[in-house]
Amino acid sequence: MExxxxxxxxxxxxxxxxxxxxxxxxxxxxxxxxxxxxIVGAGGLGSPAALYLAAAGAGRITLVDDDVVELSNLQRQILHAMASLGRPKAESGRDALLALNPDIQVRAVVERLDEARLRVLAQDADVVLDCCDNFATRHAINRACVATCRPLVSGAAIKFSGQISVYDLRDADAPCYHCLFPEADDVEELRCATTGVLGPLVGMVGSVQAAEAIKVIAGMGEPLVGRLLSVDALRMQWHTIRFRRDPDCPVCARRGPAAAAFPGG
Incomplete structure (x- = not known):
């Protein structure tokens, strides 16, 4: 085998x-x-992120999503087309990625992952992209990445606002997602289905996620570790906020020694 x-x-x-x-x-x-x-999420963020990573030759992509393609998705979820209506997003996305680059491997996972399954998939990855749309899943992904010392590239977008950061859990001093966004039951969560989102905005955020993942994989440049990059698309302004690890973080404070340098399992 080649x-x-x-x-x-x-x-x-x-x-x-x-x-x-x-x-x-x-x-x-x-x-x-x-x-x-x-890649967890094959929607607005996962679409551009997956397409650019597939085009870049990322050898093995696992695309996770338990939802199906709906007509309202097509305003922004460019991984899917009219012919995909009613199909599982993970399977529609897999076919689109392989059509773009048959040189790679793509696995579609059509299920809502529990924490144990997330940990197994994270353990088998070199980098994890959080392209989901809810806090509960984001925190579950973060816990899986902390447990397995896997770098996490997280993005979010709503209305005209987007944000991206990298949580490199191979580094014992790097913050995790919970350090910046502590989990709480009283957090008001905005959803695209009720609030709306500018279509190109998710393309901007997802593309930055792909760029950050490529940097992590190739070991080049300065990934967004300890920095939150935010964009206001209505005014087209970008801002960077620096943050540090919370020494009392209940998720990452007791994590073990950093994993071996990339690539590795």
Whole structure:
């Protein structure tokens, strides 16, 4: 069986524009080809994130979503088309990613994951993307990434506002999602279905998530660790807020030593 990370002539041509980047180069592209990516959510954020990671040659993508494609999704969820109406989003997304890049592997997981299952999938990934739309799932993903020392790229978007951050749980000093957004029962949660969201906004946020995941995989640049990047699309203003690990965080305060450097399991 051919090594998934080998750059043959076809791959050298396909990924040439990435290979030309000194910061990424052949070594970074080989890391991408060998990478295991878990994407939770195949909707507004997961669509651009998954498409760009598939186009970049992320070798094995696991796409998780228990929902089906509805007509109201198509205003922003560009992974799906009219022909996908009524289909599970994970399966529709898998087919779209393979149509874009048959050189990769894509697994569709059509289920609502409990914490045990999330931990298993996170353990099998090199990087996890939180592209879901509710706090409960975000916190469950965070706990799974803390438990398995997996880097987490989290994004959110509602109305005209979006935000992205990276929680690199391989670093014992890095904050987790709970450090920035403590879990609480009285948090008011806004949903796109009742509040609305600008279509291109989720594309902006999801694309940044893909870029951050590529940086983490390739080991280049400065990922958004300890920084929350926010965007106001109505005024088209970007802001960065720095934050630190909460030493008393109930989720990550007692986590073990950092995992080995990327890539690794």
């Amino acid at each position: 090594d998934a990370s080998v750059l043959d002539d076809a791959r050298l041509t396909r990924y040439a524009r990435h290979i030309l980047l000194d910061e990424l180069g052949i070594e970074g592209q080989e890391r991408l080809l060998a990478a295991r990516v878990l």
